[in-house]
Amino acid sequence: MLKMAGEVEIFKMEKRQDAIKIEELKGSLAHLQNHPAEPPILKPPAGPSDLEKNLETETKYLRDKLREQERLQEAKMRLWEQ
Structure with a gap:
C-alpha cells in the first residue's frame, strides 16, 4: 500500500x-x-539563368542584324554616289 x-x-x-x-x-x-520567421536569404544563382542566356542570344542576333543592315545601307549609298 x-x-x-x-x-x-x-x-x-x-x-x-x-x-x-x-x-x-x-x-x-x-x-x-x-x-513570423524571416525569409531565408537566397544565394544568387551561380550563373546566368536560361532566360538571361536567351536574352543574350537574342540581343547578339539583333546587333548582328543591325550591323548587316548598316553595311547594306552604306553599300547602297556608295552605289548612288557613283
Missing part, C-alpha cells in the same frame, strides 16, 4: 512537471506565432 502511495505521489509530481512544461511550450508557440 505504501508503494502505491509513493507511486501516486510520483505520478502527481510528474503531472505537475508536465503541466508546467505544457505552459512553457504554449508560451513559446504563442511567441513564434506572433513573430
Whole structure:
C-alpha cells in the first residue's frame, strides 16, 4: 500500500512537471506565432539563368542584324554616289 502511495505521489509530481512544461511550450508557440520567421536569404544563382542566356542570344542576333543592315545601307549609298 505504501508503494502505491509513493507511486501516486510520483505520478502527481510528474503531472505537475508536465503541466508546467505544457505552459512553457504554449508560451513559446504563442511567441513564434506572433513573430513570423524571416525569409531565408537566397544565394544568387551561380550563373546566368536560361532566360538571361536567351536574352543574350537574342540581343547578339539583333546587333548582328543591325550591323548587316548598316553595311547594306552604306553599300547602297556608295552605289548612288557613283
